[in-house]
Amino acid sequence: xxxxxxxxxxxxxxxxxxxxxxxxxxxxxxxxxxxxxxxxxxxxxxxxxxxxxxxxxxxxxxxxxxxxxxxxxxxxxxxxxxxxxxxxxxxxxxxxxxxxxxxxxxxxxxxxxxxxxxxxxxxxxxxxxxxxxxxxxxxxxxxxxxxxxxxxxxxxxxxxxxxxxxxxxxxxxxxxxxxxxxxxxxxxxxxxxxxxxxxxxxxxxxxxxxxxxxxxxxxxxxxxxxxxxxxxxxxxxxxxxxxxxxxxxxxxxxxxxxxxxxxxxxxxxxxxxxxxxxxxxxxxxxxxxxxxxxxxxxxxxxxxxxxxxxxxxxxxxxxxxxxxxxxxxxxxxxxxxxxxxxxxxxxxxxxxxxxxxxxxxxxxxxxxxxxxxxxxxxxxxxxxxxxxxxxxxxxxxxxxxxxxxxxxxxxxxxxx
Numbered sequence: 537x538x539x540x541x542x543x544x545x546x547x548x549x550x551x552x553x554x555x556x557x558x559x560x561x562x563x564x565x566x567x568x569x570x571x572x573x574x575x576x577x578x579x580x581x582x583x584x585x586x587x588x589x590x591x592x593x594x595x596x597x598x599x600x601x602x603x604x605x606x607x608x609x610x611x612x613x614x615x616x617x618x619x620x621x622x623x624x625x626x627x628x629x630x631x632x633x634x635x636x637x638x639x640x641x642x643x644x645x646x647x648x649x650x651x652x653x654x655x656x657x658x659x660x661x662x663x664x665x666x667x668x669x670x671x672x673x674x675x676x677x678x679x680x681x682x683x684x685x686x687x688x689x690x691x692x693x694x695x696x697x698x699x700x701x702x703x704x705x706x707x708x709x710x711x712x713x714x715x716x717x718x719x720x721x722x723x724x725x726x727x728x729x730x731x732x733x734x735x736x737x738x739x740x741x742x743x744x745x746x747x748x749x750x751x752x753x754x755x756x757x758x759x760x761x762x763x764x765x766x767x768x769x770x771x772x773x774x775x776x777x778x779x780x781x782x783x784x785x786x787x788x789x790x791x792x793x794x795x796x797x798x799x800x801x802x803x804x805x806x807x808x809x810x811x812x813x814x815x816x817x818x819x820x821x822x823x824x825x826x827x828x829x830x831x832x833x834x835x836x837x838x839x840x841x842x843x844x845x846x847x848x849x850x851x852x853x854x855x856x857x858x859x860x861x862x863x864x865x866x867x868x869x870x871x872x873x874x875x876x877x878x879x880x881x882x883x884x885x886x887x888x889x890x891x892x893x894x895x896x897x898x899x900x901x902x903x904x905x906x907x908x909x910x911x912x913x914x915x916x917x918x919x920x921x922x923x924x925x926x927x928x929x930x931x932x933x934x935x936x937x938x939x940x941x942x943x944x945x946x947x948x949x950x951x952x
Contacts (some may be wrong), residue, residue, distance in 0.1 A: 545562040555871030559850055562865055562882065563587055563600050573602075576612035576853075578659040583609030583859065590636045590862050592894040599705070601632070601864025604856050608915075612658050614851035617868070619651035623646075623843050624699025626713050628875040629668055630867050632796070632883050634705040637860025644699075644861055645669025645681050648868070651848025658851060664689070665844045668710045670699035680720060680727075682710065684736065686841060691736045697728045704891055707865070707883045711872055716842050723881050723887075732841045739838060743829040751827075756820040766813040774808060777801040 563569050569587060583606040593599035604611055612669060632642040648666040649658075667683040667690070680697040683690050697720055709721040719729040733739060783799035791797065820897040852863060865882040869875050 540615060547679060555869055555874035556615050556620075556837070557867060557869045557874065558620055558847070559615070559866060560878075561615065561867075562598070563602065563772060564597070569602070572657040573613050573615045573747070576614070576658040577656045577714070578612065581609070583856070585611065585613055588862065590684070590860075592633060592636065592890060592897055593607045594705075594893070598841035598882065599861040599862075599864065599886050599890065601634075602852070603862045607859050608857055609859065610660070610768050610855050612660075612851070614653070614655045614658055614849050614853075616651075616655065616849050619848035621843070621845050621847045622712065622847065622870070623840075623845075624714050625870045626711060626872060627844075627847070628709065628711050628869050628872055629666065630707065630709040630865075630869075630879060631669070631863060632705050632707050632865040633670060633703070633858070634703070634862040634864075635672070636703050636862065638703050639664075639672050639701075639856070639857050640858050642672050642854065642856030642858065642861065643675040644863075645671060646863075646866075647851045647853050648844075648847055649849035649851055650844075651846040653849045653851075655849065655851075658853060660853060662853070664690075664851070664853075665847060666710070666712075670706075672699065672701055677747045680708065680722070682718070684732070684841075686736075686738045691738055694735050694737070694820050704894065705862070705864075705883060707879045709875060709879070711875075712842055714842060722877055724884070738841050740832055740834045742832055742835050744832045745827045746830045749828045749916040751825045755825050756818060756822055758818050759821050760815040761818045762813040763816045764813075768811045768813075772808055774806045775804055775812070776807045778804045779905055780782065780805040800950070832852060865944065 561569070561572070567587065573585075574677050575584075583604055585602040586605045587600055588603050589596050589599040589601070590603065602613070605886065607814075629646065629648060631646060635644060637643075645667055646669050647663065647664040648668075649664045653662060663685060665685050667681050669681060670679070671681050678699055678701050680798075682693040682697065682698045685691070697709075700722060705724050707872050709719075711719040711721070713719075716732045717730065718732060720727055778801065779799040780802045781799075785797045789797050817848070847868075850866060865879070867875055869878075
């Protein structure tokens with residue numbers, strides 16, 4: 537087995553018996569990542585990435601990745617690898633994402649670019665081959681993007697794939713096969729699959745409605761019709777509302793001032809609504825008319841929708857309102873098992889300890905909040921007792937002295 541690697545973190549065309557790893561990045565060599573990744577200079581205010589394992593993790597070193605560090609910023613960073621074509625073979629794109637900031641609106645996806653991309657000039661409108669990964673904005677948008685560029689146009693998947701929206705690290709995998717099928721996995725579990733032609737609008741439909749065909753004028757598609765022999769009963773028509781028989785004119789009603797008094801209206805219990813004849817089976821019913829279809833003259837089969845000629849750059853080109861997302865454990869390979877094993881050896885090993893650490897932090901925070909609330913409640917009770925004591929003291933002070941009252945009521949000498 538021959539493997540060509542650089543610092544054991546980025547594999548450029550790493551060959552093994554069954555797999556080719558075109559790109560691999562784990563950020564295990566400190567700040568050396570800065571020599572492999574290029575910041576775009578298309579704008580002067582792009583957000584900056586920093587290397588960190590975040591506030592909670594499974595392994596402080598293994599979980600280090602690139603984290604967005606500034607709020608309300610666009611980010612544009614990319615890494616280059618030896619160009620390749622996926623003609624006749626599978627390509628797998630996989631990475632981990634951790635939205636530890638409890639993201640409210642922002643992207644967590646990657647873009648795979650042609651090798652000819654000017655990395656220093658990369659921006660949001662730079663043409664890419666594939667865009668894949670989670671995107672969250674508010675409560676309505678929580679999905680996994682799977683976008684392919686076909687003949688210069690970006691095509692979005694027609695299916696809705698839900699992404700993870702918690703604060704833990706998750707593994708996202710896209711598998712693109714030469715038989716024009718695909719599979720999306722989250723945390724090494726399949727969440728969607730299908731065919732490129734069916735789940736994207738790359739090609740015109742195979743069949744279209746025959747423009748020459750029209751529904752016959754005598755075609756009756758009414759399953760039920762009115763019964764012509766049904767007649768409305770003579771006592772059917774009743775007013776919808778009637779004067780309230782229990783209402784009485786107010787005693788202070790002045791007809792000169794208020795006009796003639798009329799009792800208020802109430803719903804008529806005998807009202808039957810609009811009469812309609814009963815329905816019967818239509819003897820002339822022919823069923824629902826189906827517009828006949830013909831082969832679409834604009835449709836041409838393409839067995840190479842999946843194929844990209846020169847894959848050579850992986851980029852993080854995204855927007856985030858609230859920063860804090862960590863990207864890690866990138867791999868691009870032609871072998872599904874290679875990617876699966878890589879996911880198990882990285883995310884699979886640290887996910888458990890990470891979750892345990894996060895739960896511990898949450899529990900500690902919960903207890904601190906409880907203690908804080910208790911202290912506030914105790915202070916409020918103490919303040920209430922002090923106020924009550926002060927009120928009692930004021931009441932005692934305001935009460936007149938009994939001896940003074942009695943003395944004041946005694947008659948004077950002159951009165952005697």
